Amino acid sequence: MTITPADPAVGDAAIPVDAAPAVPAAPHTGLLVLAAPDCALRALPACQDLGGWPGRGLVLLLLRTRRLLADADHVRQVPLVHAVTAVPAGPVTIDARLALAYAHRLRQHRTTRRSSGSYLLGGAAVTGVEPLVHDTARPPQMTLVPHLATLTSPRGTREAVVREWMWRPAAQHHLGVPTLPAPEALRPLLPGLLRLRHASRHRRLPATDAGNELAQILHDRVLTSRDIYQHTALIRRLLLRGHRDDAS
Numbered sequence: 001m002t003i004t005p006a007d008p009a010v011g012d013a014a015i016p017v018d019a020a021p022a023v024p025a026a027p028h029t030g031l032l033v034l035a036a037p038d039c040a041l042r043a044l045p046a047c048q049d050l051g052g053w054p055g056r057g058l059v060l061l062l063l064r065t066r067r068l069l070a071d072a073d074h075v076r077q078v079p080l081v082h083a084v085t086a087v088p089a090g091p092v093t094i095d096a097r098l099a100l101a102y103a104h105r106l107r108q109h110r111t112t113r114r115s116s117g118s119y120l121l122g123g124a125a126v127t128g129v130e131p132l133v134h135d136t137a138r139p140p141q142m143t144l145v146p147h148l149a150t151l152t153s154p155r156g157t158r159e160a161v162v163r164e165w166m167w168r169p170a171a172q173h174h175l176g177v178p179t180l181p182a183p184e185a186l187r188p189l190l191p192g193l194l195r196l197r198h199a200s201r202h203r204r205l206p207a208t209d210a211g212n213e214l215a216q217i218l219h220d221r222v223l224t225s226r227d228i229y230q231h232t233a234l235i236r237r238l239l240l241r242g243h244r245d246d247a248s
Contacts, residue, residue, distance in 0.1 A: 047064075
């Protein structure tokens with residue numbers, strides 16, 4: 001199974017989820033961390049070593065935490081940390097592994113752009129899975145950005161959402177918008193957005209004025225999170241029309 005990143009700026013290379021090790025069940029809510037073997041986090045008593053990530057030269061850690069976001073924001077800035085994902089106690093799902101792999105890809109892309117002086121985001125990306133991301137209180141200066149991703153396997157493809165916690169100035173810069181809608185306003189739209197992404201992948205956007213306008217914006221690429229934020233009114237109109245058609 002592979003992941004195709006949604007954001008064209010992240011790149012088109014697939015991320016092999018199945019290359020990641022099978023992660024044992026988490027005994028407590030915590031942070032899954034991908035890090036270099038000599039990362040200082042490994043020495044912490046609260047950190048459990050889950051083994052290596054084959055072919056990547058990285059180790060997978062589980063950090064016990066009682067202050068999820070505060071600790072995540074600290075951990076992401078620790079040297080040699082490559083990705084951070086918040087997970088609840090219990091089995092580590094494929095969605096959690098997807099979120100960790102996607103965070104790793106985001107960090108690689110942002111490091112490359114930072115080295116060229118064209119990007120402001122520092123540290124590792126912090127992602128999480130439902131319902132934990134929505135149940136976790138966040139400060140007003142922080143938002144939850146839904147990234148769209150595509151999972152592929154021999155059985156077909158599935159569109160998915162990866163949620164990243166971001167400070168608002170960083171999110172505005174990343175998404176290219178001056179203001180951000182509340183995550184709670186976007187959450188009900190996500191099923192429709194995944195259907196739109198699937199339709200854009202197969203060049204099957206609705207043959208309406210709004211659908212044609214979106215097709216011109218995308219220009220034969222798939223719908224991304226940046227499109228959602230930069231063309232929110234258009235996409236809302238398209239989803240509303242689709243809802244009306246379904247109801248008729």
